[in-house]
Amino acid sequence: MMLEILTSPALSPQHGFFTRKGGASSGIFAGLNCGTGSSDQADIVAINRNRVAEAMGVPLDHLVGVHQVHSPDVLHVTGPLSIRPQADAMVTATPGVALSILTADCEPVLFADASAGVIGAAHAGWRGAKNGVLEATLDAMEALGARRENIAAVIGPCISQAAYEVGPEFFEAFTDDDPETRRFFANGKADRMLFDLPSYGLWRLRAAGVGHAEWTRHCTFSEPERFYSFRRTTHAGEADYGRLISVIRL
Incomplete structure (x- = not known):
């Protein structure tokens, strides 16, 4: 099966939100599982990651990623990394470096100021988005010469509101900080609420002054x-889940 790579016309640098199609993994990981932190066979994950690197036209060691921890931390990347530092976003102005983010319901966000030659990639779950990882990525891109009004940001496949049921304490964590965030919640069953993660991400990006922001409108x-979907796996009682990869390079 061929790789399936979703792209956006808003991003002119080479990029892709890879689906699970075209991978070597099997069983519950069937497809293009790129999660080195999963319990999938390491050699199979390496095959999958190499297919992604080839599709992006870079050596495997130039497919750069970080140890994602739901933080607002951003790493400036200038070349291959010998270790994966803890962070949830990366920026670079170095041609030939491919920034990669792993997700399985959280938002993968790819950024580019094509005129300045600066790109970024962020992993934004609810915690990272709430704590400012998107704004921090924009700040880091500006430090490399990007202009905020020239930056395009695209949110890739992530969990949609219809599938994202949360409890009252989750709702209160947002609305106690900012009553405006009520708009991102809809009523669910009993005391449950439905949270609109992609709309929340778009709101944060637009409020921060990004030139263009969009969601691909794919629900994981x-x-x-x-x-792959962490929440779907949890509901099914499966032991583990695969990770999708999203990549951008100059």
């Missing part, structure tokens, strides 16, 4: 044949 939870 609702398309099991295309996407």
